Amino acid sequence: MSPQHPPRGSIAVVLGTRPEIIKLGHVIRLLGDATSIVHTGQHYDASLSSDFFDAFQLPAPDHQLGVGGGSRGAQIGSALQALDELFLKTEPAAVIVQGDTNSAVAGALAANARGIPLVHVEAGLRSFDRRMPEEHNRVIADHLADLLCAPTATSRSNLLAEGISEERIVITGNTVVEAVTSLLPDASVRRSLLAEFNLEPGEFILSTFHRPENVDDLHTLRTILDELARLPKPVVLPLHPRTAARAGRDLATSKLLGQLRVVEPLPYPAFLGLSAESAMMISDSGGVQEEASVLKRPVLVVRRSTERPEVIGTFAERVEVGPDMGTTALAWLADLPALHEKLGAIASPYGDGTASKRTVDAILELLADSGV
Numbered sequence: 261m262s263p264q265h266p267p268r269g270s271i272a273v274v275l276g277t278r279p280e281i282i283k284l285g286h287v288i289r290l291l292g293d294a295t296s297i298v299h300t301g302q303h304y305d306a307s308l309s310s311d312f313f314d315a316f317q318l319p320a321p322d323h324q325l326g327v328g329g330g331s332r333g334a335q336i337g338s339a340l341q342a343l344d345e346l347f348l349k350t351e352p353a354a355v356i357v358q359g360d361t362n363s364a365v366a367g368a369l370a371a372n373a374r375g376i377p378l379v380h381v382e383a384g385l386r387s388f389d390r391r392m393p394e395e396h397n398r399v400i401a402d403h404l405a406d407l408l409c410a411p412t413a414t415s416r417s418n419l420l421a422e423g424i425s426e427e428r429i430v431i432t433g434n435t436v437v438e439a440v441t442s443l444l445p446d447a448s449v450r451r452s453l454l455a456e457f458n459l460e461p462g463e464f465i466l467s468t469f470h471r472p473e474n475v476d477d478l479h480t481l482r483t484i485l486d487e488l489a490r491l492p493k494p495v496v497l498p499l500h501p502r503t504a505a506r507a508g509r510d511l512a513t514s515k516l517l518g519q520l521r522v523v524e525p526l527p528y529p530a531f532l533g534l535s536a537e538s539a540m541m542i543s544d545s546g547g548v549q550e551e552a553s554v555l556k557r558p559v560l561v562v563r564r565s566t567e568r569p570e571v572i573g574t575f576a577e578r579v580e581v582g583p584d585m586g587t588t589a590l591a592w593l594a595d596l597p598a599l600h601e602k603l604g605a606i607a608s609p610y611g612d613g614t615a616s617k618r619t620v621d622a623i624l625e626l627l628a629d630s631g632v
């Protein structure tokens with residue numbers, strides 16, 4: 261059967277956090293009125309949620325579940341129950357989830373429980389690090405999905421190695437590429453942005469930290485902040501609420517934050533603009549590693565593991581918390597123009613900006629095959 265536009269509101273898109281909105285933004289736009297957006301409420305501050313709906317000019321969510329703020333089990337449990345009731349009423353033809361969050365795994369389980377075809381965008385990433393909740397979330401979503409949109413050949417291989425049949429997998433690229441290229445501000449807006457933050461192009465470091473392994477233990481968090489504070493260029497740190505909550509209760513950590521340029525979480529275009537104008541980035545974010553490959557800026561990944569091996573050795577290096585952070589950063593800063601020039605000549609491993617289109621095409625095929 262040839263693909264056609266699915267009925268209004270027939271595809272439920274379940275999301276709940278900043279990176280999910282970023283990576284599903286163009287998929288939702290392409291599917292248009294066929295989508296019904298279900299926001300779990302995992303991220304509830306405007307600076308992590310509605311600001312990103314605005315940036316992608318998305319309609320407000322059709323359904324809000326309000327499950328944010330609790331433990332992992334509570335988030336997954338309450339979202340699953342609310343989604344189960346919603347899907348019973350609305351009978352979606354398919355459910356889309358993205359990535360590895362608690363919201364994604366709740367959406368996957370709810371679709372499975374009601375026998376609804378499940379699409380997993382950004383399938384097949386593996387850190388092989390069972391200490392991370394995200395590793396368990398992504399494995400569950402992958403094994404439940406009927407259509408797995410793998411960003412790269414590496415992610416496809418990970419899925420095949422776990423026995424997932426190749427008919428369920430399509431390599432799409434990562435939708436982050438078109439998110440970056442569509443929302444990166446132009447040169448004049450970037451100049452105003454730098455002026456607003458009192459920064460010079462290439463003369464600052466942009467940093468983000470929010471992983472439990474880095475911020476939940478105060479000694480680890482202080483070590484990271486101390487390493488950042490010693491660097492010879494200003495460090496801009498948009499503070500994730502998880503990190504803010506941890507640091508705010510401790511005087512020594514707050515003091516260290518005082519040595520950095522701490523700002524509120526930035527809207528997506530502003531964050532991309534600063535990324536593109538930075539000397540380098542230091543982060544534990546997944547998305548920032550991918551964006552570095554589009555913006556051609558180096559990123560130091562401070563993590564015990566990474567599920568994005570495609571950029572290691574080119575746009576990214578992984579280091580442990582401690583003096584290796586400073587040593588590697590100083591080595592990069594010592595010859596920045598050559599490093600930027602080298603990265604400028606390397607293509608992003610995450611595709612050519614057509615991942616959202618490929619994802620939508622694959623979803624329409626899936627629906628046509630199931631008679632929608």
Ligand code: UD1
Nearest residue numbers: 277278302303304305308329361362363393394501502505
């Ligand atoms: C979640 C995802 C992580 C993703 C990140 C993106 C899981 C297991 N983790 O981590 O994979 O990288 O989102 O940013 O799903 N908080 C607020 N306001 C908000 C949201 C959170 O203050 O709008 C605070 C709350 O104190 C909350 C804490 O941050 O308890 C952690 O939030 P949560 O969504 O559980 O995890 P993240 O660390 O954001």
Ligand code: UDP
Nearest residue numbers: 278279498525526527528531545546547548
């Ligand atoms: N980001 C943003 N503003 C900020 C910090 C990050 O828009 O102040 C974007 C960043 O460009 C990336 C995404 O948020 O696309 C990553 O989110 P996060 O690091 O919270 O989650 P992860 O990608 O690690 O799951």
